[in-house]
Amino acid sequence: xxxxxxxxxxxxxxxxxxxxxxxxxxxxxxxxxxxxxxxxxxxxxxxxxxxxxxxxxxxxxxxxxxxxxxxxxxxxxxxxxxxxxxxxxxxxxxxxxxxxxxxxxxxxxxxxxxxxxxxxxxxxxxxxxxxxxxxxxxxxxxxxxxxxxxxxxxxxxxxxxxxxxxxxxxxxxxxxxxxxxxxxxxxxxxxxxxxxxxxxxxxxxxxxxxxxxxxx
Ligand code: GRF
Numbered sequence: 001x002x003x004x005x006x007x008x009x010x011x012x013x014x015x016x017x018x019x020x021x022x023x024x025x026x027x028x029x030x031x032x033x034x035x036x037x038x039x040x041x042x043x044x045x046x047x048x049x050x051x052x053x054x055x056x057x058x059x060x061x062x063x064x065x066x067x068x069x070x071x072x073x074x075x076x077x078x079x080x081x082x083x084x085x086x087x088x089x090x091x092x093x094x095x096x097x098x099x100x101x102x103x104x105x106x107x108x109x110x111x112x113x114x115x116x117x118x119x120x121x122x123x124x125x126x127x128x129x130x131x132x133x134x135x136x137x138x139x140x141x142x143x144x145x146x147x148x149x150x151x152x153x154x155x156x157x158x159x160x161x162x163x164x165x166x167x168x169x170x171x172x173x174x175x176x177x178x179x180x181x182x183x184x185x186x187x188x189x190x191x192x193x194x195x196x197x198x199x200x201x202x203x204x205x206x207x208x209x210x211x212x213x214x215x216x
Pocket of ligand 1: 022024
């Protein structure tokens with residue numbers, strides 16, 4: 001008698017995330033909350049470590065409160081930018097991430113980091129790229145007189161905020177806005193977008209075709 005062939009349902013493994021922060025870490029917190037709420041298995045990813053380029057920030061405190069391993073890799077502790085980049089690469093690699101998420105990480109990584117994590121290094125930027133790249137995306141959009149701005153979740157390449165775009169969220173600029181009020185409204189959209197995008201790419205997988213990102 002022929003044996004029945006059992007159908008194999010392979011569960012997609014939970015992806016490992018290393019999150020990099022430089023500040024208050026509310027985007028990190030949004031990821032942690034979503035994962036805690038729906039479970040890593042359902043979300044498709046877990047945060048395995050949090051790294052920073054400076055000490056004493058709320059982003060690291062949030063990670064510690066969540067019981068996560070943390071590491072700090074400061075440029076000034078290294079003799080060159082390349083040595084810092086190599087050290088950051090090793091520190092992140094030690095946690096064997098599937099994806100690295102820059103959630104308000106205010107440093108441009110170098111060649112070695114991109115050679116190791118390129119194509120799986122996600123950043124969130126508080127403007128609608130390619131408009132207003134760089135460290136002052138909110139201030140620059142406001143100064144330009146833009147009527148809409150927002151946030152962009154994208155893969156990191158070797159330029160400044162130039163990598164392939166995964167998703168964007170739009171925020172209207174109000175007449176009475178200052179940088180801080182506008183940034184808070186952007187961050188509200190940004191946190192939800194980051195949680196949604198990271199979950200989708202972790203669960204479904206993705207392809208980068210030139211500038212186009214296709215979530216499978
Ligand atoms: C975000 O708006 C991010 O895009 C920008 O800095 C902010 C970080 O916020 N680069 P937080 O540290 O996640 O609260």
